[in-house]
Amino acid sequence: MADEKATARAKALRDQLNEHNRRYYVLDAPTVSDAEYDLLMNELRALESEYPELLTPDSPTQRVGAPPIEAFGVVEHPLPLLSLGNVFSHEDLEAWHRRVTNLLDGRSFDLVCELKMDGLAMALVYENGVLVTGATRGDGVRGENVTQNIRTIRSVPLRLPPGAPQRFEVRGEVYLSKGGFARINEERAAQGLPLYANPRNSAAGSLRQLDSRITASRPLDIFIYQLGWAEGAVSLPPSHWETMAWLKSLGFRINDLNRHCPALADVIAFVDEWQDKRHDLPYETDGVVIKVNRLDYQAQLGVVGREPRWATAYKYPSVQGTTKLVSIDVNVGRTGSLNPFAVLEPVQVGGVTIRHATLHNEEDVRRKDVRVGDTVIVQRAGEVIPEIVGPVLELRPEGAAPYSLPAECPECHTPIVRPPGEAMAYCPNKACPAQGLELLKHFVSRGAMDIDGVGESLCATLLATGLVSDVAGLYRLTAEQLEQLERMGQKSAANVIAAIAASRDRSLARLIFALGIRHVGSENAELLARQFGSLSALMAAPEDALMSIPGIGPKVAASVIEHFEDEENRRVIAELRATGVRMEDEAQPLSAKATPLAGLEFVFTGRMDRLTRTNAEAMVKELGATAASNVTRKTSYVVAGEDAGSKAERAQQLKIPVLTEEEFLALVSEAKRQVDSTPET
DNA sequence: CGCCCTCGAGTTCC
């Protein structure tokens, strides 16, 4: 049995350790060294193991977690945890403010702005100054009892100083810092476990551990943002802002970045200020919670449905979102490649609605382990292209099966082939209608024959009606035939015919590229055109002649040979020739052009105001420089437009000069001035 | 043979 001395010592140790905890984790101002802290902790642990009756729920030793439990109990929230209405713009916010003003009979009111943590809402109940329950939000009325896990969070006070109400509830958001998230994922990767998709997902996983010793090893943290309810004779402050200050004095961790705003203009300033700055915070925030400060006004405004009228959440455009994966469909590419893509329940991400996302190939789907029916996390890679990050494993429905590609081409039902060692599967049927459409689209596209007014839908119509059966068929079209089609008047028909006619005179390189030879893109087409000067010369070239061109290796050469050996391809080329498509380049003018930018390599990135990227690339090539798409050590200049992404960053790392559009134009006009002032040779 | 750089191909949304 513990004697009085031991009992008193245990209490003293608990009080000291709890205070040190508060200084370290809540105030961020420790007054003892880690070693001293450990010494006190060890002493308490020894006492508790000798006299188990001294072990109290508020003991700091509880922070290391307890043995696993079977399941979480259910906790009823006496006062439901409400959700918040959302606003997405200044206009929405102003409209909300007007509504509130009306409901308050035109009286003006002050507000509080709080950064909205991307974590999990939690209700903590204290009785006689001791934490007794920690529960998740659940459906707002009933949550899960995760008290043992909450105790492991160092910034949650286990015991409060005198002056706290007898029984009361505070609400807060449990979250994981970006650094903590990265650390956990590194550990999981090392153990071969599936990775958490984001800090929120990871915090949820940590909190739902039945073994709280695991939770204890996760660096979870909490910000308290609300007093739920309180019983016992205490006079409560009259405003939210003062309530938060009071809770802070009791030892709760409150976000210091929150701000008391006298008027709407200050709220707008706060929201704008953190729009970008939030990315520099060590934790993830997805918006700002705006609350009417006075509690009597809050009471007057009340609750509608499950949302209080006295608060709203300003949501920043999300970089990520979660949605349901409805199905995985398959596209057939121009080369016959089968590319699975995700059909999603539409979701707003970064201000646009996302319905589809590519899944690249079967391996990609397997690696990400997404299955039909999964809830998946979606983001816009480089702020543009939708991408599936991964599934939320907790929400996977029973019986969701791993994905495998269908055995047949979805278009023509030919059995698919997957060359050994290759990641992509193919439809081997060269006459596959899907490939025909993709080939036609490629032929008319901007980088190829550049036929204006012929897009995806017209290509499809032409093939479906039989007006065109291969790329050469375009050049036999008449205005009368086009006018038969729906939504095609005389004027547009004439425009299309003119655009097709104009494309007869494209450069040889564009024509070679347009043919759609495997492994021959715009660059290789350029090489081949420059080497051979005409399509017939290229067609007659033996394999070794192709291979001797720097940049053309065995695969490309074989692909070219194979393309021109094919009877059908030869027929189409003959047709093209017969309809008057130009098949050679004019002899290169021998006069050497002035090349003031010779030897320089430019990389363009981001959106420019006065130039398109292709235009800019043409400009520098004209002056003897080259344009590359990737930043390497060889790059001379990176020209960064608006919203420049990773390339500009990489340039900084490699200490390569980054030019603005203005600086670039200045550099070009200076170079041109040199050309003009140099006498022709 | 392995590494590094480039090119090809497919892709989403407005």
Added chain:
DNA sequence: CTCGAGGGCG
């Protein structure tokens, strides 16, 4: 933008 793969070079 990203991944995969081709080509060149040490």
